[in-house]
Amino acid sequence: MNNTIQPLSARSLPLDALRGIVMVIMALRHAEIFLTSIITPMELWDGPMPIPKTGWPYWSRCIGHICPTAFFFLLGTGMMLFTQSRKKMGWTNHKILSHFIIRGGMLMLLQFFLENPLWYFDNPSRVYPDHVQVIFYFGVLFSLGAAIIISILLINLKTPALALISLAILSAPHFLLPVPTEHRIEYPVIARILLVAGQTDHTLVRFPIVPWCGITILGIIFGRLLMRNYRRAFAYAGITGIIGILLFVAIRLHGGFGNLRPYTGGDWRLFFFLTKMPPSIAYLTATLGITGIILWILSLFESKFNPQNNLFIIYGKSPLFFYFMHMALLALFGQLFFRHGACLAGMHLVWIAVLTVLYPCCKWYSAFKQKQSPESLWRLL
Secondary structure, eight states, X not given: OOTTOOOSSSOOHHHHHHHHHHHHHHXXXXXXXXXXXXXOOOOBSSSSOOOXXXXXXXXXXXXXXXXXXXXXXXXXXXXXXHHHHHHHTTOOHHHHHHHHHHHHHHHHHHIIIIIHHHHHHSOHHHHSTTOTTOOEEEOHHHHHHHHHHHHHHHTTSOHHHHHHHHHHHHHHHHHHSOOOOSSOOOOOHHHHHHTOOEEETTEEESXXXXXXXXXXXXXXXXXXXXXXXXXXXXXXXXXXXHHHHHHHHHHHHHOSTTOSSOOOSSSGGGGGOOOBBTBOHHHHHHHHHHHHHHHHHHHHTGGGOOTTTOHHXXXXXXXXXXXXXXXXXXXXXXXXXXXXOOOHHHHHHHHHHHHHHHHHHHHHHHHHHHTSOTTOGGGGO
């Protein structure tokens, strides 16, 4: 492919492949929640420092760090490429804005009317061991929907302005959050939704809107780089990814700014216990760094991908369909066969079985979606 060819009429396969990879990892994490009795500590910014698990539960949690970062980053990149492709079709700015507002609002509603019931279809005490009384759960879909609505209002700003806004947003938790305490404080619900992850009364927020929106804005900037020079953009992703990993190590070793929960020595596992709720700069440099490196590696093999049959690309083309189908299947398995928890071997077998079942389903749905008109609501899924 020529360096200056932009992915306008065809999907960017490295983006789809990365989305599929993180969805497979996410499905493994969800299988652990739905099917086993393993309880892994949440990476909250306050409260007592948790005792990390050993063995596979610890490493699966570390590997899963990349998932939300990649989702929000790819969301912004996809929004930029979608906007450009629809403008070539003759869509007006107002039509594009309306599309994304509807899409974002739909995700926010799906959080409460579809995702949350699936969590509670299983044993709620297994899903929320410390928050059994949760009624209103603000999870990743709500935050993704809000990020869409906020980001589309900013998408026409110049790149330097977007970069400054993103930097300010991603740094906000370090300047605005109070000093962590051993005992969690009940902050106002609106503060929870915007920035302060945690629980107040019957409301639990794990993905506050403001910091995660900053990652989506970074994705928009990367989308512009792709349109300017497709191959070079992936090379930049790899270089900045390596720099990000080096910064992560420096930030954790230094223990100062950039760590909402500094590593103070002792148990080496706590070095990788990164604050995700809300995301610290240490967490962001690590996960964005890994995201950039994987994108660069995938771009090197793009010409060898078979988009019609590649497992990860098939999953990556139908992310929302995959998301709800895998949750429904895992919840069903957990309720019918593993009410008292499965062993790790059994959990992995079910995870593989679910992925196997979803492959033809996602392949069918992707083909179905492509046959719909650009204005079809089916394309929102």
